[in-house]
Amino acid sequence: MKKINLRELYPDVYTTDFFIDVTEEVMETIRAAERAEAAYERKMYRYKAQYSLDCENGIENAVLLKPQTPEIVLEEKQFQEQVYAAVMKLPEKQAKRIYARYYLGMTVNEIAEVEGVDPSRVRDSIRRGLKQLVKYFR
Structure with missing residues (x-):
């Protein structure tokens, strides 16, 4: 079991240190997500991208189309x-x-x-x- 600080993962929710034990599997998933995000940021910087590199998953539409009241x-x-x-x-x-x-x-x-x-x-x-x-x- 590994200890992680939830304040590092969720700084807007946890204002103080909050440690929990997680399994290796969960820790590896968190690390994989961090690696993917770092790779995405490197691509954005390297190619001076002014557009989204992941245009297939509908994130742009979700941002542009506001939910109807x-x-x-x-x-x-x-x-x-x-x-x-x-x-x-x-x-x-x-x-x-x-x-x-x-x-x-x-x-x-x-x-x-x-x-x-x-x-x-x-x-x-x-x-x-x-x-x-x-x-x-x-």
């Missing part, structure tokens, strides 16, 4: 409900086409094929419906 989630939900209600106030064909295009992710050609009409009619119908929606939210 309950207020933001509620506002987004209310906005989605308003948009859905506005879409349902459109004429039936336009509402179905906009719903298929933006909620179901269908292409204009797929919608036209299902309805058996020319794609330009579907495209124009969706465009007119979106113009009406813009007026609804102004």
Whole structure:
């Protein structure tokens, strides 16, 4: 068993020395982590890296994308409900086409094929419906 000082590992948590006994296995894991961190810092210094060397694990996204607060989630939900209600106030064909295009992710050609009409009619119908929606939210 080896003794380690937790203040050295966690200086923000332990303000005074706090020694504990750990197994060789745990000690080797701690040493491996320290070696990996030192190697990372050497790479950063050696290659004058201004970017992350470990771009595959999502650390950057976790830092950039802040967790949503309950207020933001509620506002987004209310906005989605308003948009859905506005879409349902459109004429039936336009509402179905906009719903298929933006909620179901269908292409204009797929919608036209299902309805058996020319794609330009579907495209124009969706465009007119979106113009009406813009007026609804102004």
